[in-house]
Structures are given as C-alpha cells and as structure tokens.
Amino acid sequence: MSTLKQLAVRFFNSDPIFARRTVGGIQPHPFKERSLRSRIMSTPIPQQLTIPIGAEGSGEITLLVDIGDQVRKYQKLAVLNMSVEGCSDVPVHAPTSGVITSIENLIVADHSEQQQLCISLAADGHDEALQLEPHTNYSQLSSADIVSLIRDAGVIGMGGAGFPTADKLSIYGESAIEFLIINAAECEPYITADESLLRERADRVVLGAEILKQASAARRCIIAIEDTKLDAIAALKQALQNEMSLDQTCELVLIPSKYPAGSERQLIQCVTGSEIATGQHPTDNGIVMHNVGTAYAAYEAVVEGKPCISRFTTLCGQALKTPKNFEVLIGTATGFLFELCGIEASLEQRIIVGGSLMGSQLGSDKAAICKTTNCLIAASAIEFPTPEAEQACIRCGFCADACPSNLLPQQLFAFSKTLDTTQLLEHGLLDCIECGACDYVCPSHIPLVSIYKESKKLIETRSQSLERSDYWQQRFQFRQYRVKKEKDQALSRKPDASLKPKLAAEQAVKTPKDEQGFISKEQASRDIAAAVARVKARRNEKNK
Amino acid sequence: MSGLKAGAPFQHSGRNIAQLMQTLLYALLPGIFASLWFFGFGILINIAISISFAVIAEAAMLRLRNRDIRSHLSDRSALVTALLFAIAIPPGSPWWLVALGIVFAVVIVKHLYGGLGHNPFNPAMCGYAMLLLAFPLEMTGWHIPNEVINGPLIVDNLGIPTITPEREFLSPLSWSGFKQALLLAFPFAASGAIDISEFIDGLAMATPLIEFKMAGKSAIFAARESGASLFATGSETAWEIINIGYLFGGLFLLYKKIISWHIPLAIIATVFVLAALFYAPGSVAIYGTPYLHLFGSATMIGAFFIATDPVSAATTRPGKLVYGIIIGVSIYSIRVWGSYLDSIAFAVLFGNFCAPILDQYCRPRIFGHGLRGKSERSRSNEAPIKP
Numbered sequence: 001m002s003t004l005k006q007l008a009v010r011f012f013n014s015d016p017i018f019a020r021r022t023v024g025g026i027q028p029h030p031f032k033e034r035s036l037r038s039r040i041m042s043t044p045i046p047q048q049l050t051i052p053i054g055a056e057g058s059g060e061i062t063l064l065v066d067i068g069d070q071v072r073k074y075q076k077l078a079v080l081n082m083s084v085e086g087c088s089d090v091p092v093h094a095p096t097s098g099v100i101t102s103i104e105n106l107i108v109a110d111h112s113e114q115q116q117l118c119i120s121l122a123a124d125g126h127d128e129a130l131q132l133e134p135h136t137n138y139s140q141l142s143s144a145d146i147v148s149l150i151r152d153a154g155v156i157g158m159g160g161a162g163f164p165t166a167d168k169l170s171i172y173g174e175s176a177i178e179f180l181i182i183n184a185a186e187c188e189p190y191i192t193a194d195e196s197l198l199r200e201r202a203d204r205v206v207l208g209a210e211i212l213k214q215a216s217a218a219r220r221c222i223i224a225i226e227d228t229k230l231d232a233i234a235a236l237k238q239a240l241q242n243e244m245s246l247d248q249t250c251e252l253v254l255i256p257s258k259y260p261a262g263s264e265r266q267l268i269q270c271v272t273g274s275e276i277a278t279g280q281h282p283t284d285n286g287i288v289m290h291n292v293g294t295a296y297a298a299y300e301a302v303v304e305g306k307p308c309i310s311r312f313t314t315l316c317g318q319a320l321k322t323p324k325n326f327e328v329l330i331g332t333a334t335g336f337l338f339e340l341c342g343i344e345a346s347l348e349q350r351i352i353v354g355g356s357l358m359g360s361q362l363g364s365d366k367a368a369i370c371k372t373t374n375c376l377i378a379a380s381a382i383e384f385p386t387p388e389a390e391q392a393c394i395r396c397g398f399c400a401d402a403c404p405s406n407l408l409p410q411q412l413f414a415f416s417k418t419l420d421t422t423q424l425l426e427h428g429l430l431d432c433i434e435c436g437a438c439d440y441v442c443p444s445h446i447p448l449v450s451i452y453k454e455s456k457k458l459i460e461t462r463s464q465s466l467e468r469s470d471y472w473q474q475r476f477q478f479r480q481y482r483v484k485k486e487k488d489q490a491l492s493r494k495p496d497a498s499l500k501p502k503l504a505a506e507q508a509v510k511t512p513k514d515e516q517g518f519i520s521k522e523q524a525s526r527d528i529a530a531a532v533a534r535v536k537a538r539r540n541e542k543n544k
Numbered sequence: 545m546s547g548l549k550a551g552a553p554f555q556h557s558g559r560n561i562a563q564l565m566q567t568l569l570y571a572l573l574p575g576i577f578a579s580l581w582f583f584g585f586g587i588l589i590n591i592a593i594s595i596s597f598a599v600i601a602e603a604a605m606l607r608l609r610n611r612d613i614r615s616h617l618s619d620r621s622a623l624v625t626a627l628l629f630a631i632a633i634p635p636g637s638p639w640w641l642v643a644l645g646i647v648f649a650v651v652i653v654k655h656l657y658g659g660l661g662h663n664p665f666n667p668a669m670c671g672y673a674m675l676l677l678a679f680p681l682e683m684t685g686w687h688i689p690n691e692v693i694n695g696p697l698i699v700d701n702l703g704i705p706t707i708t709p710e711r712e713f714l715s716p717l718s719w720s721g722f723k724q725a726l727l728l729a730f731p732f733a734a735s736g737a738i739d740i741s742e743f744i745d746g747l748a749m750a751t752p753l754i755e756f757k758m759a760g761k762s763a764i765f766a767a768r769e770s771g772a773s774l775f776a777t778g779s780e781t782a783w784e785i786i787n788i789g790y791l792f793g794g795l796f797l798l799y800k801k802i803i804s805w806h807i808p809l810a811i812i813a814t815v816f817v818l819a820a821l822f823y824a825p826g827s828v829a830i831y832g833t834p835y836l837h838l839f840g841s842a843t844m845i846g847a848f849f850i851a852t853d854p855v856s857a858a859t860t861r862p863g864k865l866v867y868g869i870i871i872g873v874s875i876y877s878i879r880v881w882g883s884y885l886d887s888i889a890f891a892v893l894f895g896n897f898c899a900p901i902l903d904q905y906c907r908p909r910i911f912g913h914g915l916r917g918k919s920e921r922s923r924s925n926e927a928p929i930k931p
Contacts, residue, residue, distance in 0.1 A: 023911060028555055189555060265912060278912035357553035384554040389615060391561055392661030396854040397804065398559075400861065405911040410859055411903060428910040436553030443559045444661075450551040 017222060017253050022270050024404040025258035026437045028189050028357065035192045035316040036231075038324035040200055043340065045096050045123050049331035050368035052108040052116040053092050054080040061117055065100050072097045073129035074307050077119050082164070090164050091154045093307040094121060095329035097128040109334050109353045109373040111160070111360050118368060121331065132305040138211050144170075146215040146302055153301030154308045154371075158293030159183060159262075160354070162372045165294055169215045178286035179272055180218035182209045182295050184225040184232070185255060185262030188355030191375040193312040194292040196325040198225070198232035202239035205292055208299030209250050210243070215298075216288050220251065223292075224271050226261060227254040259357065260435040264289055266404050278431055293374070313373050315341050318380035319348035328369050334376055335365035343378055352377040356384070357436040391444040399438030399448065405431045409438035409448055416455040421462055424455055432456075561660075564802055565620035568849070571796045572627055575789035575845060579631060582782035585725040586635025591627060593642040593729065598626035601647045605655035621660050625649055628850060629668040632842070632889070633675070634683065636728035641682055645671035665896045666856045669889040676889065787844040794848025803852040806861055810868020811847040811875070812838065818876040832880075843875065846888035856896045863902035871895040 053061055059082035065071055071094045079089045098121045105115040135141060135149065151166035182205075186194040198205055206223075213221040223240075225233060236252055243250065255261055255270050265276045268287055276282050282289060290298075293312055300306045309330055316323035321342035328337060334351065352359040353367075355375055362376075377383075399409035407428050415423040432452050439448045579587045602622040606613045629646050649671030657663040676683045797803045819834035837843060851857060851871050858867035874891035878884055 026557070028557070269911075275915060276912055277915040278910070280912075352554060354552070356555040359552055359554065361550065379554070387556065388560055391619065392659065394561060394621075394661045394854050395857075395859040396564070397859050397861075397864075400859070400908075401804070406908050407910060408860055408903075408907060427907070428913065431910050431912060434552075439553050440555060441557050441559065443561050443564055445556070445560065447551060449553065453551070 017251060017271060019224075019253055019255040019270050020273050021256075022261070022266050022404065023406045024402050024437060025260065025266075026402050026440055027258050028440060030228075031189045031316070031356070032192045032195070035190075035314050035323040035325060036196060036199075038322060040196050040312065040325045040327055041340070042327045043329060043332060043337065045125065045127060045329065046332050046336045047123055048101075048333070049095055049098075049121045049123060049329060050106060050108075050118045050333065050366075051077060051092060051095065051121060051331035052106075052110075052118050052368055052370040053078045054082070055112060055114045055116045056105065057083075058116075059083040059087070063103065063119075065119070067100050067102060069100045070098075071100060071121065073127055074132065074309065075130055084163070087164050087167050088151065090156060091152065091307070092119075092330075093154060093309050095309040095331055096121070096123045097126050098123040107362075107364050107367045108370045109362055109367040109376065110370055111354055111358075111372075113360055113363075116370070118331075134305045135302050138302050139214065141214075141302070143215050143217055146211060149305070150215070150298055150301050153297070153306065155294065155297045155301050156308070156371050157291060158297060158311060158371065158374070159291030160372050160374060165212075165290065165298065168288065168290070169212065176286055177216050177218040177283065177288050178220065179288070180209070180213050180216055180221045181267065181271055181287065181289045182212075182221065182223040182250075182292060183262055183264070183267055183289050184223055184229075184236075184292045185267055186229075186292075187226060187257070187259045187262040188357050188375075189259070190316050190377055191314050191355045192316070193314045193325055193374050195229050195232045196314075197292060197296060197312050198229075199235050201296065202232070202235035203242060204299045205295050206236070206239045206243050206250055207303065208295030208297070209290075211298050211302050212290050212295055213250070218288065221249070222251045222253050222271055224253045224255050224267055226257040228257040259437065260404055260433070263404060263433055263435060265433075308371060311369070311371055311373070313337070313369060314375040315378070316375065317348075317352075317378035318383045319344050319378040330369060330371055332369045333366050334362065334369065337369070337376065338365065338378055341378075347380040348378050349381045349384075350379055352379055352384075357440060358434065387447075388445045390446055393444055393446060396443060398441040398443065402437040402441045404435060404437060405433060407432060409452075412455070413446060413448055413451060416451050419455075419458065421455075421459050424459065429455055429459065561619045561621065565624050567800055567802050568624050568797065569620065569627060571793035571800075571802075572631070572790075572849065574792050575786055576627075576631060578782075578786040578789035579635075582786065583635045585722045586637075586728060587631060589639075589725050589729045590633050590635055590637065590642055591630040593639050594626040594630035594633070594646045595623060597643045597646045598622045598629075598650050601650040602655075605651055605659075609655065609659065611659070616660070619660065622650060625654065625667045628845075629671050631845070632668065632672045636725060637682055638731060639729050641675060641679060642729075645675045648674050661855055663855055664900070666850060666853050666892055668853075669850060669892045672889045673893060676884070783841065784839045787839040787842075790844040790848060794844065797848060797852075803848070803854075804861070804864065806864035807852050807857060807868040807871075808847040810865045811851055811872040812843070814869050814872025815843060815876055818873065822876075822880070837876065837879070841879070842888045846871075846875065846892065850888060851892050851895060856892075856899060858895075858899040858902040858906070860903055860907050862908060863899070863906035866902050866906055867895050867899060870898055 053063075059080050062079045062081070063077070064079065065075075065077050071077065073094055073096050075094045076091045077094055077100075078092045080092065081087070081089050100119060101122045102120040104118065104120070106118040107113075108116045108118065110116070138146065141149075147166050147170045150169065151164070155165040157163045157165060157168070184194055184198060186192070209221050209223060212218075223236060225236065227233070233252070233254065240250055240252060253271055255267070260266060261270060264282065268282055268285075268289065269275050272287060274285055274287070276285055276287075297308050297311075301308065310327050311330065312325055313328050314323075314325050315337050320338065321344065323341060326337060326340070334353075338351075351362040351365060353362045353373060353376055354360060356377065359375070359377065393410055393413055395410050397410060400407070403409055405428070411427050412424060412429055412432070415427065416429075429452060434449050434452065436449050439446070442448060576587065576591070599617065599622060602617060603613050606616050626646055629649055630642065633642055633645065649667035653665055653667040653670040654660070654663045657665075672683075794803075794808055798805055798808075815837050816834050819832065819837040823833055832840070847868075851868065858864050871891045871894070874894045875887045878887035878890055882890075884890060
C-alpha cells in the first residue's frame with residue numbers, strides 16, 4: 001500500500017522530469033560492450049603502491065609519514081590543501097598496510113600530464129587495517145556531520161574534475177539547493193566504470209545519493225542516465241523501488257544518448273531546463289551535481305566509515321584480451337592492471353588515460369592510478385589510426401552543429417590561425433569545454449582541440465603580459481607624478497623657506513580648502529593677489 | 545609513433561572531404577540524367593570537356609603552388625566545380641567556351657585566392673558569370689537536337705512526351721543527336737565532309753522562365769499566358785523534370801547531412817513568397833507563377849548545390865538563413881526586373897559578397913551567454929527555503 005501511495009505522491013505532487021533537448025552533440029561509436037562483458041573485479045594487492053598526493057603547485061601538502069614508517073590500512077598519509085578557492089584539506093589514506101619506501105615526484109595516470117608527489121608503499125601483504133567507524137543510520141546525522149565524515153574520508157569528485165566533495169557540499173550550503181543531480185551519463189566512448197558500478201551496486205549508489213542529498217539539503221535528487229544503458233537502468237529502477245519502501249525519494253531521468261551529455265552544464269540543461277550563465281556556478285541556480293562514483297564513495301565514507309582508498313576504473317582497448325572494470329586501489333601501477341587483463345604487447349601501440357575523446361596519452365606503464373583515473377585504454381594501431389593529412393577548412397559547419405556550447409569552431413579556427421585574440425574572446429573561445437566533438441566530425445581532420453588549447457594559452461600569456469605592462473605603466477606613471485610633485489613642492493617651498501616659516505605655516509592653516517583638499521579658483525586668485533601685494537610691499541620697503 | 549595524433553580526441557567520425565564531394569557528385573546524378581534525357585549528349589560533352597580542363601588546371605596550379613598533386617586532386621573538389629559549371633553551360637556550346645570558363649574558375653577564382661577553402665567566391669558561378677558577360681550570345685541558347693523540335697511531337701494528357709515506338713527516333717539520345725552535339729562542341733571536326741547545316745539548323749531555346757520573360761517583355765505572347773501552353777516544344781516538362789531531379793539530389797544531401805537545411809529552405813521559401821506576392825495573372829506585367837519560378841529554371845540546383853558551397857557561403861546557422869534570403873531576393877529581382885536572363889550565378893555571387901559580414905554579425909547565442917537578466921532574476925527569487 002505504501003508503495004502505491006508513494007507512487008501517487010510522486011505522480012501528483014511533484015512534477016515529473018523530462019529530458020530536454022540540448023544543442024550540438026555527436027553520437028560516436030561507444031566501444032563499451034567489451035569491457036561490460038565481465039563483472040567488476042577487485043584487484044589483488046600489488047607489492048608496490050605509489051599513492052599520488054598532489055602536483056607541485058596544486059596546493060599545500062602536509063606529509064604525516066616519513067620514509068621507513070610502517071603504516072596500516074586506512075591510515076592517513078598526507079593532507080593536501082588545494083590552492084583552489086573554496087577547497088579545504090583532503091586527506092590521503094594508505095590503501096593497505098606496509099612500509100613507506102620513498103616520497104618523490106612521479107607521473108600518474110592523470111589528464112594533467114604533470115608529475116605529482118607520490119608516496120611509495122611496499123605492501124606487506126597482511127592488509128592490517130585500522131578500526132572503521134560505520135554509521136548505518138546516516139539519516140540521524142546532521143548535514144555538517146556527513147560533510148565532515150566525507151571530508152575525513154578524502155572523497156573527491158570521481159568523475160574527473162577532482163574537486164573535494166565535502167567542499168562542494170558545504171560551501172554553498174547556505175543557498176538553497178533545489179536539485180541534486182547524480183551524473184550517471186558517462187557519455188564518452190570506452191568508459192564503463194559508472195555503468196558497471198550501477199549495474200552491480202545500484203543500491204549503494206542510491207544510498208550514497210541519499211546521503212549527498214541529505215548533506216546538501218537538496219529538495220530533489222535526480223539520477224540522470226543515458227537511455228541506452230539498459231542494464232544499469234534496470235538495476236537502478238530496482239534499487240529505487242527498494243529505497244522507496246524506506247520512505248525516501250530519488251528520481252530517475254533517462255536522457256538521450258549523445259556525447260557530451262554528461263558535461264555538467266549540458267546535463268543540467270537537459271534535466272532541469274535551466275541554462276547556467278557563463279561565470280556562474282550551478283549552485284548559484286540551486287543545482288549541484290555529483291558523479292555516480294562520488295555517490296558510491298560517499299556511501300562508503302559514511303555508512304561504512306571507509307576512507308577513499310579505491311575507485312572504479314575501466315580497462316579496455318583492442319590490445320587487451322579481457323577488458324573489464326576494476327575496483328582498484330589508489331596507487332596501483334597501470335602496468336599491473338594491464339597484466340591482469342592480459343595485454344598483447346604486439347598489438348599495443350599506446351596507452352590513453354580517460355576516454356577516446358577527452359583522454360590524454362600516457363607515457364609510462366608504471367604510472368599510478370589516482371582518484372580521478374576513470375579509464376585506461378591500451379589502444380592498437382587499428383583502433384586509433386594515424387589521422388589523415390590535415391586539409392584546409394572548407395567551413396562546412398559540421399563542427400558548429402556538433403558544438404555543445406553553440407560556438408563556431410570554424411571561425412575560432414580561423415581566428416586562431418591569425419592569432420586574433422580579440423575575436424577569439426568575442427567568439428567565446430573561453431566557453432569551449434574541449435569536448436572534442438568538433439574535432440571528431442571535422443572532414444578536414446584539423447586538430448581543433450589542440451589548436452584551441454594553444455590559443456587559450458596564448459590568451460592567458462597575452463593577458464598576463466598585458467597585466468604586467470599595465471602594472472609597470474602604472475608604476476612608471478606614479479613615479480613621474482611623484483617626481484613632478486616633489487619638484488613642485490621644492491619650488492613652492494623655496495620662497496616659504498626664505499620667508500618666515502611661521503608665517504607660511506599660518507598661511508597653510510588659514511587657507512581654506514574644499515573637501516578634496518584642493519584650493520578653489522577664487523581662493524587661489526585671492527592668494528596670488530595677496531602674494532603679489534606682499535612682494536610689492538617688500539620691494540617698496542627695500543627701495544625706501 | 546611520429547604520425548600518431550598527440551592530443552585528444554583520438555576517435556574520429558571517419559568522414560573526409562573526398563567523401564563529401566563524392567556524395568555531392570552522386571546527388572547530382574538524377575538531375576544530370578534528366579538533362580541528358582531531354583537535351584541530349586551536349587551536356588555529357590560539356591561535362592567531359594569541363595572535367596578534363598578542370599583536372600589539368602588544378603594539377604598545374606598545385607604544381608605551381610608546390611602542393612602534393614595527388615592528395616589534393618583526390619579531394620574531388622575540382623570535379624565538383626567542373627560538374628556544377630558544366631551543367632550550368634548550355635549544351636551545344638563550343639569546346640573553347642567551356643574550357644575558358646572552367647580554367648578561369650579553377651585558376652583565378654580558386655587557386656589564386658589560396659585554393660580549396662580560401663576562395664571567397666563560388667568558382668563555378670564566377671566562371672559562368674565571366675562567360676555570361678563576355679559571350680552573352682553563346683551563353684543564352686540551349687541547343688537541343690533539331691529533329692526533336694521539328695519532328696512531330698506526341699504529348700500525353702499530362703504534358704509529358706510519350707515514348708512511343710514511332711517517336712523513338714526523335715529522342716535526343718539518338719546517334720544523330722550525338723553527332724550533332726559533337727559537331728556543336730567541336731566545330732572544327734566538320735571539315736567539309738558533312739553538311740553542318742543539316743544538323744545545326746538553329747534551335748536555340750532558353751529555359752521556360754527566360755522564354756516567359758522574353759514573352760512578357762515583348763508582350764507578344766502575353767495574351768496567351770493562360771490557355772495553350774507557351775512551351776509546346778517540351779522545354780517546360782524538361783525543366784520540370786530536371787528540377788525535380790535536382791530536388792531529389794538535394795534531399796539526398798540533406799538526408800546524408802552533407803548540407804544543412806538553412807540555405808536551401810531560405811532560398812526556396814523566399815523565391816516562393818516573392819513570386820506569390822507579385823504574381824498577377826492576366827496583367828500585362830507578367831512575373832510568372834511561383835511554380836514557374838521554382839521549377840522553370842535553375843532554382844533547385846542553385847538552392848541545393850550552388851548556394852550551399854560551404855567555402856563561399858555564410859557558415860553560421862542564422863547567417864545561412866539571411867544568406868539564403870539575400871540570394872532568394874536577388875534571384876527573383878534579377879529575373880523579374882533585371883536585364884540578365886539567368887539569375888542564379890549573380891545572386892549567389894552577391895550572397896558571397898555578404899557572407900563574411902553575415903558570419904561576423906549573425907552568430908548563434910553561445911551557451912550560457914546573454915542570460916544576465918534571467919540569471920539575476922532567478923538569483924533574487926532564491927529565497928532561503930532550507931528546511
């Protein structure tokens with residue numbers, strides 16, 4: 001009976017949500033079926049873990065351990081205080097027990113292609129863990145308690161951005177949140193981590209979503225998923241039904257399958273219909289979005305009290321015999337995972353971290369999995385062949401039709417070639433989300449995204465140099481002003497000094513000034529007349 | 545590893561320029577077959593001459609510009625230019641006319657401006673316009689084989705020439721038709737042995753719209769505007785069928801997403817609306833029916849194949865609409881009030897002139913831009929309703 005009632009409430013009291021059309025987008029071949037054939041596999045503990053803490057310059061790192069220390073599983077190793085506005089401390093925990101062997105800068109499996117400070121841990125195989133503190137009745141917890149639990153667990157955005165989840169939940173806690181959107185779109189080809197997670201552990205993801213909803217005090221919680229992911233949808237529906245009997249409500253919204261449907265602003269428009277203005281944050285519009293993996297991590301952090309020491313990562317590509325999804329410990333080397341899948345070295349040509357449209361090439365197979373590594377592709381030569389020779393842009397406009405930001409990539413390309421930064425800014429280069437849709441459809445095979453990245457760098461350096469030159473110009477002008485002022489003062493002081501200083505002081509006091517401290521015109525002419533009279537009087541005295 | 549793409553995205557749709565051009569060539573086929581059927585081999589000879597000279601000129605220019613000849617020729621853009629040019633030229637034109645036009649188009653209009661992707665004007669239409677200005681007489685007559693015109697004509701009740709066994713010899717696709725077309729294209733071949741006058745006894749006929757215009761201007765046939773068909777020579781149905789052929793080709797391009805709907809729709813709608821507004825049946829000033837404007841001349845090929853040339857057209861979506869409207873208005877005005885007989889070429893070139901400024905000022909709204917009012921409102925509405 002209660003289910004029926006719930007259904008009735010949902011049908012009549014709240015407006016149902018329909019996915020809306022968004023501009024642009026492409027439908028690339030997904031290449032997801034191979035990695036979805038297997039279930040999620042938990043990796044065995046590797047002998048060596050390299051736990052990334054943070055890149056140099058990304059923030060302040062406080063190390064809590066030293067080389068030679070024996071650590072236990074879940075023990076805090078370091079704290080990163082990101083230098084991004086609104087970020088608080090993010091702790092990093094030991095994925096297993098062992099001894100710290102080194103602390104150095106290494107390459108990690110990350111988009112940034114930047115070295116990160118990594119703590120190397122030699123696992124002892126005992127997997128001795130600290131006692132965890134579960135909170136099964138999370139609904140009793142206050143929002144602040146949940147946020148602090150999530151913060152202590154070191155949960156960050158698992159979708160790829162890596163913004164600390166606790167901060168996302170708390171900073172904007174003051175403005176009312178209408179929608180919490182759980183992003184399960186996962187629109188990029190190859191990546192199936194979220195899909196497989198939903199397929200197998202939808203109930204926990206839904207509970208995680210509930211926890212996030214409670215923490216952000218959102219009025220409605222929406223799980224948005226592409227309508228082609230049938231297994232995951234079925235699992236989610238089942239989980240939501242179970243959850244409904246617990247008197248809680250998350251809503252499921254199926255969105256049309258296209259890339260980049262999972263991009264934050266695009267998904268918000270698709271689900272809620274509101275377009276986030278450039279420069280605004282979704283929370284300004286009462287919307288907050290979290291990834292499926294983040295919801296799962298939040299569940300673990302709160303209900304199980306378990307810190308974030310693992311994540312779900314897809315391993316795929318033609319060079320792998322059995323592509324699959326792993327629940328992998330943070331810090332595992334990519335090579336270790338490839339061997340678990342059975343890599344055919346003869347086929348392997350290169351390794352890409354991330355999906356095929358926004359990923360980046362990885363130089364080393366020893367790079368460590370970090371909290372944001374969602375996919376690794378061991379690509380063969382046939383998979384991503386050498387692109388055809390770049391041809392001239394024929395302005396066909398396919399790119400403009402594909403652009404989810406409604407930009408004009410063909411025009412941006414032309415202005416990038418002429419380095420016309422004014423026009424680039426005018427045409428919204430900074431609104432480019434680098435999704436690669438334009439590049440994907442370009443019949444001339446122009447590497448548009450790379451060109452835009454270069455142009456963005458150019459704009460940045462130009463604006464920096466402009467700022468610098470502005471600064472120095474100001475300094476120079478101020479100096480000139482100061483020199484002139486000193487000269488003027490010296491000139492005006494001379495007769496004063498020859499006169500009686502007392503008189504000058506009196507005059508200064510007497511001279512009435514207006515609010516800004518300037519002498520008015522009439523006052524000045526009167527002063528001048530008085531001065532002339534004084535000089536005349538002195539001359540007359542001398543002459544006498 | 546050197547040839548590999550360094551940055552994302554690594555996946556590609558697999559489309560390339562050669563494929564686009566190839567599809568465009570296929571889409572032209574129905575219209576070309578229809579022209580072939582009605583006007584005989586002249587059109588094929590035009591195409592052959594045009595393509596050969598286009599390829600030679602393109603290769604020579606690539607050589608001079610130190611470009612790789614093979615890879616650039618294989619993009620098929622020269623073929624498209626040649627084909628569009630050839631079907632705009634009246635069949636039965638002498639070879640040098642076709643050659644001159646296409647060489648002008650490829651060398652001066654395309655390559656001297658920087659080759660593929662850099663020409664501000666449509667090469668085929670520039671070539672056509674140049675010929676129209678320089679050789680007005682040669683450019684306005686559409687020759688079709690003599691005997692088709694002078695022989696008995698059997699037309700069924702729908703106005704379509706029936707293909708009866710008795711009529712078969714009248715088809716322009718006969719051997720004598722071929723000979724005649726060859727002689728028209730290569731006058732030097734008729735060295736005494738053949739009496740040219742036997743073949744070229746001079747039927748020059750324009751498109752129905754042009755005939756209509758001439759008729760309207762001279763007011764000779766004005767009285768016959770209604771009633772008996774003015775175009776009993778079969779030219780009317782011919783152009784209808786040819787236009788329908790190009791319309792199908794254009795719809796195929798739309799289906800294949802090679803072109804967007806904006807330009808063709810804007811042109812056709814504009815021409816239709818103007819023709820409908822100015823149409824005055826029975827009056828002396830004859831503007832022609834909307835149907836005549838759409839199907840009686842080169843409107844369909846212009847709207848779907850020529851104005852949509854991406855390089856010289858406007859490239860933004862709103863810009864394309866305005867571009868189409870500009871071309872539509874120009875087509876109609878030149879046809880009705882202008883002194884030139886065919887208007888597509890000049891209208892498209894005029895559109896080309898406007899394209900850069902349209903691209904600059906007719907831009908789509910960037911996602912997340914221009915919402916200031918809205919977002920501020922929503923912000924102020926944001927009352928703290930936190931439970």
